Amino acid sequence: MATILFLHAHPDDECLISGGTIAKYSAEGHRVVLVTATDGRHGERPADVATPEALLERRRDELARSCEALGVARHEWLGYVDSGMNGWPQNDLEGAFIRSDVDEAATRLVRIIAEEQAAADRLALVTYDWHGNYGHPDHLHVHKVGHRAAQLAGVRDLFEVTLNRDFFVEQFEWSKANGGDNDFDPRQPADDGNPMGEPESKITHHIDVGDHCNAKREAIAAHASQANDTGFATEMSEESFRRTFGTEWFIKVGEPAPTKRSSLLD
Numbered sequence: 001m002a003t004i005l006f007l008h009a010h011p012d013d014e015c016l017i018s019g020g021t022i023a024k025y026s027a028e029g030h031r032v033v034l035v036t037a038t039d040g041r042h043g044e045r046p047a048d049v050a051t052p053e054a055l056l057e058r059r060r061d062e063l064a065r066s067c068e069a070l071g072v073a074r075h076e077w078l079g080y081v082d083s084g085m086n087g088w089p090q091n092d093l094e095g096a097f098i099r100s101d102v103d104e105a106a107t108r109l110v111r112i113i114a115e116e117q118a119a120a121d122r123l124a125l126v127t128y129d130w131h132g133n134y135g136h137p138d139h140l141h142v143h144k145v146g147h148r149a150a151q152l153a154g155v156r157d158l159f160e161v162t163l164n165r166d167f168f169v170e171q172f173e174w175s176k177a178n179g180g181d182n183d184f185d186p187r188q189p190a191d192d193g194n195p196m197g198e199p200e201s202k203i204t205h206h207i208d209v210g211d212h213c214n215a216k217r218e219a220i221a222a223h224a225s226q227a228n229d230t231g232f233a234t235e236m237s238e239e240s241f242r243r244t245f246g247t248e249w250f251i252k253v254g255e256p257a258p259t260k261r262s263s264l265l266d
Contacts, residue, residue, distance in 0.1 A: 001029050001030050002031070002121060002122040002124060002265055003030065003032075003033060003119075003122070003123045003124070004022075004025055004030060004031070004032050004123075004124045004125075004126065005032075005033040005035065005112070005113060005116060005123065005124070005125050006022065006034050006035070006126045006161075007035045007037065007078075007109065007127050007128075007142055007145070007146045007149075008036055008037065009036075009037050009132070009136065009138040009139050009141075010036065010037075010043065010138065011036055011039075011040040011043075011059045011060070011066075012040070012043075012062070012063075012223040013036075014063075014067075014072075014219070015069075015070065015216060015219035015230075016220060016229075016230065016233070017133065017161050017163065018126065018248055019066075019209075019212075019215070020210075020212045020216045020245065020246070020248050021161075021248045021264070022070040022071065023070045023071055023209070023212035023216060023219075024209050024211070024212050025264070025265075026070060026071030026072065027071060027212065027215075031073045031074075031120070032070070032072050033072070033073060033075075033112070033116055034067060034072045034074070034075045034076075035109060035112060036063065036076075037078040037097050037105075037141070038078070038080045038081060038082040038138055039056055039059070039060075039077065039081060039082055040059045041081060041082045042082040042085075042088070043225070043226050043229075044225060044226050044227065044228050045225070046225050049225065055225065058225050059223075062222050062224065062225060063075070063222075065219075066219040066222040066223060067219075069218040069219040069222060070219050071215070078097075078105065079108065080097035080100055080105070081093060081094075081096050081097065082096075082097070082138065083097050083098040083099070083141075084137075085136065085137070086135070086136075086137055086192070091137065097141055098141045100141070100145075102141075102148050103148060103152075105141075105145045105148075106145050106146075106149040106151075106152055107149075109145060109146070109149040109153075110152045110153045113153040113155065117153070122157070122265070123155060124155070124157035124158075124264055125146060125149070125150050125153075125155045125157070125158050125159070126159045126160070126250070126264075127145070127146025127147060127150075127158070128140075128142045128146065128160055128162075129161070129197070129198055130143055131143075131190075131192050131194050133161075133162060133163050133196065133197055134163075134190035134196050134197075135190045135192025135193070135194060136191055140192070146158070147253075150253075157252070157264070159250045159251065159252050159253065160250065160251040161248070161250055162197050162198045162202075162203060162250065163186075163196055163249065164197060164198070164200055164249045165186050165187070165196055165197040165198060165200075166199055166200040167200070168186040168197065169186050169187060171243075171244060172184065172185055172186060197249075198251065201257065201258050202251060202257045202258065203250070203257055204250065204255050204256075205249065205250040205251070205252060205259075205261045205263075205264060206247055206249060206260045206261070207247065207248045207249070207250065207262065207263070207264065208247060208262060209245075209246060209247065210242055210246040210247075213241060213242050213245060213246055216245060217233070217234065217241060217245075220233045220234055221234045250264065252264075
C-alpha cells in the first residue's frame with residue numbers, strides 16, 4: 001500500500017479540491033497524510049466567535065472533523081501563520097507563511113516526508129499548480145515549498161492538484177443556459193490576474209471520486225465557520241454536487257499532458 005501526502009495552505013483547502021481523492025485512497029487502504037501550512041487565522045470569523053484565538057480553536061476543531069470524515073491517517077501543521085489575501089497588511093506579519101524561506105519551510109516538510117518514507121512502500125506528494133489554482137499568496141508558496149521538498153527528499157511521484165478550467169467553463173455556460181444565477185466565470189482573472197486552474201490540455205489525471213462525494217460533502221460541511229467559501233457546496237442538490245465535485249484533477253510533474261489517467265498510483 002502507498003502513502004499519499006497532501007500539502008494544503010489552510011484548513012478547508014483539503015476538502016474542496018482534493019477531499020474526494022483523499023477519501024478514495026483512504027477507503028482503498030492506502031495511508032493518507034495531510035499537512036496544513038498555515039493556521040487559517042485570517043479566514044471568515046462568524047458572529048458567534050468572539051476573538052481571533054477562538055477562531056483558531058474553531059478551525060482546528062473543524063479540520064479535525066474534516067480529517068475524520070475523509071479518513072486522514074495523520075495530520076500535521078507546518079507551523080506558519082495565515083498570510084491573508086493579496087495586499088493585506090497581514091502579508092507582512094511575523095510568521096506569515098509567505099515570508100518564510102522556501103528552503104526552511106521545505107525542510108520542515110521533509111522531516112514529515114522522511115518519517116513516512118521510512119515505512120512506506122511508495123510515497124507520493126501532492127502540492128498546488130504553479131499559481132495555486134487562483135493566485136492566493138499562501139497557495140503560491142505551497143507550490144514552491146512542495147516542489148523544493150520533493151527535490152530535497154527525492155520524491156519521484158510529485159503531483160499538483162488543480163482545477164479543470166475547461167470543465168468549469170462548461171458548467172458556467174450550462175448554468176447560464178438553464179436559468180442559473182451563477183455569475184462566476186472561470187475565464188476571468190483571479191487573485192493573481194490569471195484565470196482559475198489550468199486548461200485540460202495541461203492535466204494528466206482525472207480522478208473519479210463520485211463514490212466518495214458523501215465523505216467530501218461531510219468534510220466541507222465540517223468547516224462551517226467558513227460559510228462564505230464552503231456554504232454554496234453544502235446547499236447543492238446531491239445531483240449538482242456530484243456533477244460539480246465528482247471529479248478531481250491533478251498534474252503529474254514531468255509527465256506529458258494531456259492524458260486522462262484515472263489513478264495517482266498507476
